[in-house]
Amino acid sequence: MDINVVNFAEKFSKLEELHSYKIIAQMNDYYFKIVRAKREFIWHSHPETDEVFVVIEGELKIDLRDKTLHLKQGDMVVIPRGVEHKPSCSEECHLLLIEPAETVNTGDKESDLTDMDLEWI
Amino acid sequence: MDINVVNFAEKFSKLEELHSYKIIAQMNDYYFKIVRAKREFIWHSHPETDEVFVVIEGELKIDLRDKTLHLKQGDMVVIPRGVEHKPSCSEECHLLLIEPAETVNTGDKESDLTDMDLEWI
Numbered sequence: 227m228d229i230n231v232v233n234f235a236e237k238f239s240k241l242e243e244l245h246s247y248k249i250i251a252q253m254n255d256y257y258f259k260i261v262r263a264k265r266e267f268i269w270h271s272h273p274e275t276d277e278v279f280v281v282i283e284g285e286l287k288i289d290l291r292d293k294t295l296h297l298k299q300g301d302m303v304v305i306p307r308g309v310e311h312k313p314s315c316s317e318e319c320h321l322l323l324i325e326p327a328e329t330v331n332t333g334d335k336e337s338d339l340t341d342m343d344l345e346w347i
Numbered sequence: 348m349d350i351n352v353v354n355f356a357e358k359f360s361k362l363e364e365l366h367s368y369k370i371i372a373q374m375n376d377y378y379f380k381i382v383r384a385k386r387e388f389i390w391h392s393h394p395e396t397d398e399v400f401v402v403i404e405g406e407l408k409i410d411l412r413d414k415t416l417h418l419k420q421g422d423m424v425v426i427p428r429g430v431e432h433k434p435s436c437s438e439e440c441h442l443l444l445i446e447p448a449e450t451v452n453t454g455d456k457e458s459d460l461t462d463m464d465l466e467w468i
Contacts, residue, residue: 229411229430231422251425253397253445256377258423276374290350301352302379304372309350324374324445 234282238262238320240347245339247323247331248347259323259344266314270333277305277325284319288312355403359383359441361468366460368444368452369468380444380465387435391454398426398446405440409433 237250237260244262251258260282269289279286280302288295288303289312295303305311315321332340358371358381365383372379381403390410400407401423409416409424410433416424426432436442453461 229414229416229424229426231416231418231424233422235421251399251423253399253425254428254447258399278372278374278379293350295350295352297352300356301354302372303350303352304374305350307375326375 232258234260234320234322237347238282244318245341247341247344249344250322250347252327255327256324257327257329257344259325260347261321261323262318263313263315263321264318267312268332268335268337268339269310269312270335270337271308271310272305272325272329272333273308275307275326275329277329278323279303279305279313280322280324282320282322284315284317286319286321287314287316289314353379355381355441355443358468359403365439366462368462368465370465371443371468373448376448377445378448378450378465380446381468382442382444383439384434384436384442385439388433389453389456389458389460390431390433391456391458392429392431393426393446393450393454394429396428396447396450398450399444400424400426400434401443401445403441403443405436405438407440407442408435408437410435 247261281297286297368382402418407418
């Protein structure tokens with residue numbers, strides 16, 4: 227069994243495209259995924275699961291229906307299952323997402339932004 | 348429902364004791380736990396679950412039976428279920444652990460180091 231240390235910065239240095247989700251680790255049936263983002267995402271929710279966002283670099287805004295969260299480097303948040311949210315990064319941000327392997331980025335919404343093509347990096 | 352941003356450094360600033368595990372977030376049935384460590388831990392494994400270590404500050408050594416992993420700030424590792432490991436920090440390190448809520452820190456080993464008294468911080 228191959229057990230290796232994963233360095234976040236090194237993984238991001240290999241990730242050339244914006245908005246391309248890549249898997250960096252698996253814990254049981256959960257994936258740790260990274261993405262370089264610079265966009266306004268769509269309103270969506272994940273009816274089956276909580277979702278974790280960790281900001282590795284930059285700033286992330288997450289609109290909820292009743293307030294707006296502002297995350298910076300070293301911050302995380304758990305978006306509970308079923309809660310509508312709209313993430314956005316006005317400048318490029320580096321995000322770590324933790325969620326069940328089968329979770330779709332756009333949740334309950336069909337969208338051009340849906341990314342089902344997950345590869346390891 | 349109260350959804351709040353969690354800042355790792357701020358949580359560690361409230362954690363005065365060494366070797367006291369505190370919960371900072373919950374995702375489904377998983378806890379995100381922090382600990383300030385400066386000790387050599389015991390050999391143990393978790394037969395039921397993978398376990399994630401993330402180094403928030405300092406350096407962490409994890410002995411496996413066939414090699415030794417060296418983690419520094421910005422590194423993570425997944426220790427697969429059933430794999431014996433012995434974490435140690437010769438200097439104080441700040442760790443984030445991600446694992447199912449029922450996971451015991453000493454896994455399959457009974458020890459004076461077993462900590463069942465988990466509170467939120």
